[in-house]
Amino acid sequence: xxxxxxxxxxxxxxxxxxxxxxxxxxxxxxxxxxxxxxxxxxxxxxxxxxxxxxxxxxxxxxxxxxxxxxxxxxxxxxxxxxxxxxxxxxxxxxxxxxxxxxxxxxxxxxxxxxxxxxxxxxxxxxxxxxxxxxxxxxxxxxxxxxxxxxxxxxxxxxxxxxxxxxxxxxxxxxxxxxxxxxxxxxxxxxxxxxxxxxxxxxxxxxxxxxxxxxxxxxxxxxxxxxxxxxxxxxxxxxxxxxxxxxxxxxxxxxxxxxxxxxxxxxxxxxxxxxxxxxxxxxxxxxxxxxxxxxxxxxxxxxxxxxxxxxxxxxxxxxxxxxxxxxxxxxxxxxxxxxxxxxxxxxxxxxxxxxxxxxxxxxxxxxxxxxxxxxxxxxxxxxxxxxxxxxxxxxxxxxxxxxx
Numbered sequence: 001x002x003x004x005x006x007x008x009x010x011x012x013x014x015x016x017x018x019x020x021x022x023x024x025x026x027x028x029x030x031x032x033x034x035x036x037x038x039x040x041x042x043x044x045x046x047x048x049x050x051x052x053x054x055x056x057x058x059x060x061x062x063x064x065x066x067x068x069x070x071x072x073x074x075x076x077x078x079x080x081x082x083x084x085x086x087x088x089x090x091x092x093x094x095x096x097x098x099x100x101x102x103x104x105x106x107x108x109x110x111x112x113x114x115x116x117x118x119x120x121x122x123x124x125x126x127x128x129x130x131x132x133x134x135x136x137x138x139x140x141x142x143x144x145x146x147x148x149x150x151x152x153x154x155x156x157x158x159x160x161x162x163x164x165x166x167x168x169x170x171x172x173x174x175x176x177x178x179x180x181x182x183x184x185x186x187x188x189x190x191x192x193x194x195x196x197x198x199x200x201x202x203x204x205x206x207x208x209x210x211x212x213x214x215x216x217x218x219x220x221x222x223x224x225x226x227x228x229x230x231x232x233x234x235x236x237x238x239x240x241x242x243x244x245x246x247x248x249x250x251x252x253x254x255x256x257x258x259x260x261x262x263x264x265x266x267x268x269x270x271x272x273x274x275x276x277x278x279x280x281x282x283x284x285x286x287x288x289x290x291x292x293x294x295x296x297x298x299x300x301x302x303x304x305x306x307x308x309x310x311x312x313x314x315x316x317x318x319x320x321x322x323x324x325x326x327x328x329x330x331x332x333x334x335x336x337x338x339x340x341x342x343x344x345x346x347x348x349x350x351x352x353x354x355x356x357x358x359x360x361x362x363x364x365x366x367x368x369x370x371x372x373x374x375x376x377x378x379x380x381x382x383x384x385x386x387x388x389x390x391x392x393x394x395x396x397x398x399x400x401x402x403x
Contacts, residue, residue: 067171069117070163073110074101078167086161086186094160095144102129102136121173121182122162128153158185209294210358216298217305217354218347225309225346230318243306251300258296262286293362301357305350312346 015023071078076097084090105111115129132150139146147154165187176182176189180197184190191197224243228236246254261267264283272278286292316339324334
């Protein structure tokens with residue numbers, strides 16, 4: 001048969017579909033169509049993540065540096081301090097601008113916002129602004145002498161430096177406060193007074209306790225996950241039900257149960273006294289301290305370590321260990337060289353999950369350590385100042401100092 005009947009464009013680029021469209025173009029179109037379908041399928045999830053997760057994060061990040069109070073409620077003062085070099089006291093124009101801003105703020109009833117903002121940086125600013133604002137409407141030039149006469153603190157250059165520094169739209173003060181630092185009157189970053197340094201200690205303690213809880217959960221979960229992966233289906237399903245059983249119980253109920261078990265007059269102490277291991281007057285204090293926190297949180301987070309380990313171990317063929325043993329490896333060597341490395345993805349996933357959850361639950365550890373308030377996320381330096389606390393706030397001060 002002659003080759004003259006074969007088309008000249010018989011290569012891949014010359015192939016076409018039944019409707020005459022080049023095959024390569026048709027394939028690219030089909031791939032784009034399948035990708036578009038996949039994108040449309042996950043679009044609701046992406047929109048939900050963007051609205052419920054990404055946008056709140058960006059909003060909180062913007063709030064962490066947002067500082068509009070001084071520039072909004074003291075506009076004339078902020079403008080007049082723009083060219084002040086920070087040496088000595090500002091000129092008469094700055095005092096006149098401050099008097100006008102104080103009078104306007106008192107009339108508009110928004111002076112408390114800027115006073116509270118500046119009071120975060122230097123105690124006494126709120127009372128200074130309130131006292132001066134009451135007299136600002138009756139002041140006459142020279143305003144410098146009038147303001148100093150109303151309150152002598154207005155002749156302190158540090159107050160004016162604070163107003164000038166916080167007149168910007170953005171500030172790093174909140175981030176500095178989170179690491180127990182602050183701006184000095186001259187603008188340098190310095191440590192806070194010792195009685196206000198609580199955040200770094202709480203950060204370190206929270207991460208340390210989370211690491212301990214993660215390690216204990218891993219030690220307890222590894223053999224349980226191995227049993228789940230190796231037991232026959234019937235027994236394995238029963239054990240899985242026992243692992244998932246805590247999820248059917250409220251977290252508050254579980255923590256309350258641990259309080260009943262671990263307290264000095266609780267079940268565990270009664271058993272120890274009953275068998276003679278400890279005396280009646282030597283009952284062990286296992287709650288309202290770190291011991292109770294670690295025990296309760298390890299129990300609560302244990303399933304979150306078991307499940308990732310089980311999902312990985314279930315995929316490891318038993319023949320791998322049998323082959324290692326048949327080649328002369330002992331049980332420990334076979335486990336260490338063959339089985340354990342294959343479980344590292346499960347260890348990593350479970351450890352990350354438990355560590356993150358333990359950090360979050362630590363903020364509610366007052367359920368089992370007895371503190372009347374949450375710890376790291378809600379404690380602030382201003383609330384733990386001893387001289388400013390009284391009445392119902394005193395337990396918070398005791399917590400900040402004892403924990």
